[in-house]
Structures are given as structure tokens and as C-alpha cells.
Amino acid sequence: xxxxxxxxxxxxxxxxxxxxxxxxxxxxxxxxxxxxxxxxxxxxxxxxxxxxxxxxxxxxxxxxxxxxxxxxxxxxxxxxxxxxxxxxxxxxxxxxxxxxxxxxxxxxxxxxxxxxx
Numbered sequence: 390x391x392x393x394x395x396x397x398x399x400x401x402x403x404x405x406x407x408x409x410x411x412x413x414x415x416x417x418x419x420x421x422x423x424x425x426x427x428x429x430x431x432x433x434x435x436x437x438x439x440x441x442x443x444x445x446x447x448x449x450x451x452x453x454x455x456x457x458x459x460x461x462x463x464x465x466x467x468x469x470x471x472x473x474x475x476x477x478x479x480x481x482x483x484x485x486x487x488x489x490x491x492x493x494x495x496x497x498x499x500x501x502x503x504x505x506x
Contacts, residue, residue: 405459407431414463414486416440421449424460435486439465443473450477466490479503 400409412419412427414437424434436453438446446462453460461484464474475496482504 404433406433411435411461411486414439414461416465419463421453424453425457428457428460433459433461435461435463438462438474439468439471441470443470443477446470446474447477450481460484461486466492466496471496475499475503 397409401407403409404411408431410427410432412423412432412434414435416437416439419435419437421436424436427434434457436446436449438449441449450462462478463486464471467490468474478500
């Protein structure tokens with residue numbers, strides 16, 4: 390039991406949460422309202438950005454930054470918008486979760502150089 394408690398505390402510290410849970414990013418479901426609700430419950434909300442138009446994703450990120458101190462963004466490698474979406478994170482310190490295909494070394498390097506984690 391002590392080990393579980395230690396791991397939960399480590400997860401909370403890493404995520405900045407009360408509950409060490411990351412919400413899964415589900416296309417068309419994990420929008421800014423769900424991110425806010427998950428965060429309000431003490432967990433870590435993730436915005437599903439993979440199939441959004443770049444302008445819409447940028448607006449949702451900016452809206453969330455006005456009220457939320459922590460959240461992540463999910464990108465999908467098979468999205469036709471991926472290369473443009475990458476540039477939204479320049480100078481940002483937002484956690485990015487990547488799904489839906491193989492991530493290239495170039496993409497990881499590009500995101501890290503722009504400040505993403």
C-alpha cells in the first residue's frame with residue numbers, strides 16, 4: 390500500500406494534480422469543456438486536437454490557457470493538419486500527446502526545439 394501511495398504522489402507531483410489520472414483524448418468528445426471538467430475534478434485534462442482545423446485548435450488552446458493552469462493536447466500523426474498544427478506549439482510549454490501512427494524523430498525534435506514537452 391505504501392508503494393501505491395508513493396507512486397500516486399509522484400504522479401500528482403508530475404501532473405500537478407490531486408488525482409494522478411490523465412483523461413484520454415477522444416476525437417469530438419475531449420473538447421475544452423471536458424478538459425475543464427476533468428481539471429476541476431482534480432485530474433489532468435487533454436484536448437483532442439488531431440482532427441480539428443488548425444485555426445479551431447489554436448482558438449481552443451488560447452481559450453483554455455485563460456482559465457486552466459494545466460492541460461495537454463493530443464495530436465494524431467495521420468491527420469492532414471499535423472505539420473501545420475506542430476507550429477502552434479512554438480514557445481509553448483504544453484504537454485503534447487501523440488497518437489494514431491508512428492512518430493518520426495524529426496517531429497519529436499521539432500516539437501522539443503519549439504518548447505513542447
